[in-house]
Amino acid sequence: MADLTDVVRFRAVNRSFCSGIAHRLFWNAKIGLTPVALRGGNMGWKYLCDASEVGTNTVKLVDVDGVSVLVANYGTGFRAMPPICPHMEEPLAESGVIANCILTCTKHLWAWDLQNLSMIGETEKELKTYEVKQEGSRVLALIDGEITYDFDEDGEDDDDFFN
Known part of the structure; x- marks a missing residue:
C-alpha cells in the first residue's frame, strides 16, 4: 500500500506526469489494480x-x-x-x-x-x-506494443554451427 513517502517520491521524480494516465497507473500499481481500463492512445x-x-x-x-x-x-x-x-x-x-x-x-x-x-x-x-x-x-x-523474444547473441544455437 502506498504511503506519504511514496507520494512525495512520485511527485518529485515525475512532476510533469503527476496528472492523467501516469498518475493513475502509478496508484493502481501501488494498490494492486491492473491498468486495463486505463489503456488509451494506440493501446x-x-x-x-x-x-x-x-x-x-x-x-x-x-x-x-x-x-x-x-x-x-x-x-x-x-x-x-x-x-x-x-x-x-x-x-x-x-x-x-x-x-x-x-x-x-x-x-x-x-x-x-x-x-x-x-x-x-x-x-x-x-x-x-x-x-x-x-x-x-x-x-x-x-x-500494447510488440512482443519480442530474447535470442542468444553468441551464436551457440546457430544453424550454421557445423559449417
Whole structure:
C-alpha cells in the first residue's frame, strides 16, 4: 500500500506526469489494480481479421499498426502471437503447423498446446501471446506494443554451427 513517502517520491521524480494516465497507473500499481481500463492512445483492443479468414488449424500473418502478429485458429479458439518461433527466429507463418490444438515449428519441432500454452516435448521457451477475444466474426487482440523474444547473441544455437 502506498504511503506519504511514496507520494512525495512520485511527485518529485515525475512532476510533469503527476496528472492523467501516469498518475493513475502509478496508484493502481501501488494498490494492486491492473491498468486495463486505463489503456488509451494506440493501446487497446485491435482488429486482427475476421474469423472466416483463418481456417481451422491454420495461421494468418497480419499487420496491426506496424506490429506483425500471427493469428492461429486451433479449432476451438484463436491465439495471437509474434510471427517467429522463440527458438531461432523461424517464421511461423511458413513453418508453423497446427494439429490437435498443438502448434509445431517444423524447423526444430518445438511445440505448444494452444489451448493452455503448455510446452510440448523438448520445447524450452514459452510461447508469448497477446490476449485475444472474438466479437461476432471479428478477432481482436489486446496490443500494447510488440512482443519480442530474447535470442542468444553468441551464436551457440546457430544453424550454421557445423559449417
